Amino acid sequence: MEDMENSAQIVEQVKKLISDNLSEGNLQRDELAAMVHISPGHLGRVFKKETGMSISSYITKKRIAVAKQLLTKTSLSITRISERVGISYSSYFTKVFREQTGLTPQEYRQRNQ
Numbered sequence: 001m002e003d004m005e006n007s008a009q010i011v012e013q014v015k016k017l018i019s020d021n022l023s024e025g026n027l028q029r030d031e032l033a034a035m036v037h038i039s040p041g042h043l044g045r046v047f048k049k050e051t052g053m054s055i056s057s058y059i060t061k062k063r064i065a066v067a068k069q070l071l072t073k074t075s076l077s078i079t080r081i082s083e084r085v086g087i088s089y090s091s092y093f094t095k096v097f098r099e100q101t102g103l104t105p106q107e108y109r110q111r112n113q
Helices: 002-020 029-035 040-051 055-073 078-084 090-101 105-111
Strands: none
Touching: 002 029, 002 040, 002 055, 029 040, 029 055, 040 055, 055 078, 055 090, 055 105, 078 090, 078 105, 090 105
């Protein structure tokens, strides 16, 4: 039981770290593991068990969620939004955004304004 509570706490801590550092382009499992003082492998397993997704999938999902908000609530350029969510190349951001949503950032903005 204590293990499960500890796992849940670790995952919540990592989720908060991800949210707080989303604009940092190089959020890596190894760095996150060091911040919560456990091995990267263990963190990967615990995170997957608790959330059903890998850390990198979670980070991508989070980045896209924030990007969607910025696209609908601001007039920031696609390039600025991609930087804000930690993806330094807007062409890569567009590719990832389209994979996740089926739309380009521009199309998403036009449909949701």
